[in-house]
Amino acid sequence: MREVTDMALTDPFKDPLGTIRKQPPSVFRRIARWWAVLGSLLVVLAGTMAIAHYGYGVPIYDENTGKVIDPKLAAALIIVLGLGGFLFAVAGTLILRASRTR
Incomplete structure (x- = not known):
């Protein structure tokens, strides 16, 4: 007869943190x-968009209207992509450093 492990008995709906703690590292x-x-790829994408838009003058078009978007909107789009990617990369790196075995 097969022995049931403790991991199979944890209900994720009743004890979500207990289920997370039982996952292998x-x-x-x-x-x-x-x-x-x-996150790193998003930062590279935002940098590439910024270089193409501001360095080489490649316009960014609105998909719905087909017109060139406002320069403030282009800057906001690039900043949001870059900042989001940066935060994702930092969070992943910090989790990797925290889970490193001693």
């Missing part, structure tokens, strides 16, 4: 690694 490291990678 490799799951958290994998999630944190992907956060760091995706």
Whole structure:
């Protein structure tokens, strides 16, 4: 007869933190690694957009109207993408550093 492990008996709806704590550490490291990678890619994308728009004069078009967007909106879009990617990369890096084995 198979023995049931304690992990299978934890109900995620009644005890969500207990379920999270029972996950193997490799799951958290994998999630944190992907956060760091995706955040870094977003920062690179925002930098590329900024260089293309401000350095080479490539306009950013509104998909609905087909017209060039306002320069303030373009700056806000680039800043939001870059800041969001930066925060994601920092969060992933901090989780990786915290979960490092001693």
